[in-house]
Amino acid sequence: MNSKKKKAVGLSLIMVVVLILIGTFAWFTSTDNVTNKFKTGSLPDGSVKIVEDFEEPDGWEPGQEVKKEVGVLSNSDTDVVVRLSFKEALQKMEADGNSLKQYAFDSEQTDEDLIPVPSIDFSSNGYSDPATLGLTVNGVPSGVTIVGKQVFTNKYEFALYHEVSGKLYKMDADFAYDLSTQTVTVTNVKYLYYKLGTSSNKDWAVAPHPLATAITKSALDDKILLGYSSDVEQSTVTANKWVYDADGGWFYYIGTLSPGERSPLILTSVTLDGSANNTYQLMDYELDVRIEALQATEEAIDGGGFPGIPTNIANAIKAAL
Template sequence: MKNTKDNKKDKKVLIGALGIAAVIAAGSTFAWFTSSDEVTNRLTASADYGVSITETFTPPNNDWLPGQTIKKEVSAVNTGNVDAFVRMDLTHVISGKVLDPAGVAIAATIPENAVKIDTNKANWRETYQTGELVVIKGEAAAEANATALGYEFKDGAVLVDSHVFTPTEDGLYIFRRQIDGTTYSFSGYYKKGTDYYKLNNAVLDNGDFTVDILNLQNVANSVPTAEQIAAVKLAASKNLPAITEDNTTAVYDSANNKIVLTYGGADGDTTSTDDNIIININLAENFADNWTYLNDFAGDSKTTNGHFYLNKILAAGATSDKLVASVTLDGAVKNQAFTDLTYDLTVGLDSVQISPDEEKTAASYVVGVNSAWAPAEAAKSGDAITWTKQ
């Protein structure tokens, strides 16, 4: 039988061992911008006991385009000298701007939320002007305009080469394009000094975009009236709403080995697909063999409320199998979903350290709710772990 001193010594050892079993957190965060020339990758990682996140991230050379996949490999690394149980979680932040369907009235002072055209892009002329010039400096084109510009005038339009035409004076410029024998669409811009501004657009029945000219879309009238010209507005942007549980879902698609993040866009409604932003977090090829996803709360399918548990003890000096392989901006995302987009994917890490002399058995561990966790079944270091929830 141990004496009292030995019992006290054993209690101190036990308390010390339990103290080592601490939960730590580390964050790995990155982001990229689309519809701009800037790409930012943010990464932070910190952890006690030497367990942290390691990643390989290859940002896009230019804009992140729908359908484009970006390499983003995420694992956990144990640089300490004790084994650990590991779990990770993913959280998402979306911010940026989207076109305001209402637009903004043209005024002497351009509103700050008016959308400026990037004239450095090689195709800006083809994008914002095409066809015959019918409105010059805010008024219907006349034969005198054609004479001054050195172009032919026909059927109420100046027959300019719209790909190279450059206005010299400020004002509204609109070009028409014949869709078929009787109907037209319109494009153009507003010039103010050295800046050009996008006009508010509407979508025709055939999917074409046209300047939002009152009562003129998809009709035979080929020359806008003074009243219709006065009704033209500038395109305006507004901030995308923050991600909430009501406007975003993040669901594990086991059949395709990915997490599908669906953000409801400006209207906050994920069921109206025209403005949805869909991002696929592609999991590692052998994800299901190495990780287990468990919701934190019963009946919740959102990955923002769950964790990914490593299916084995992460030995000292070891690196885990990859959790994430890449991220894709889904090809179904439409161009009216955003004008600028920032997406932050934060990878969080928790670890429970195991002291070298601690027996690695399941006897004292259980997976609980409210962030309490430990392996349900574990043998010795390196053996497979089956994760279940209490």
């Protein structure tokens, strides 16, 4: 499976987005993706861990806030200091104006860049097998289902779909019916697909870094809103709180974590802005949280344990030791 395809199914604080017109999709997965860098030799791997309170939703709609509480837990047998940063990845479908672009094919496709267009469940909308309407059908390929509904006297609506692993996918066709023979003829049958668009990635710790005034939004898409706890400051250095360094792309905790202690929360939620349009259907968004830890000593901080740490933040952390 190529990298594009991988991006269409997962996330770590991971959220991907869907609009309400295409059925229910879940594009959230929860994995622990932690980078621990230890600059002193005395901290074993696993001394700090990302902890979260996150429940994967069945479908995430514009305007819906999803609880995602994230903190750092110390498993060390000595006090530590920590910093945290984000990596983002975004995969959207090709768009045509304010909607996703659809491609039609004569047969099913195996190209991993193509995603079949989901179908609604027509049976829940009063559609049924044409035979129950007294109609005979010609021209429907094997593995394809046709359903129909009488909407007026001598007037019917028809739809096609195919099913894969219990999921329904939309199809297109031309329908002609002869009332004298009660026969429906189906022609020009097409399988419909969306196509993966350009993917993008952002490591907050690599320049250019997000501005302090911009951290409440994804660095890749301003419709994805990041909700922080009251213990996060955009630029003010305050004891026992997180502060964001816009010159390095890291959040620093201004204090120490004792053995077994959990830090104040940094994230509390992620929201898809209510103004997100149809181009956000089937979007896949990943937000990986990574942490670095040091022994809580002045020597570790002054010795370059956190490369690029601003002097004022370093001094504030040392004052808390």
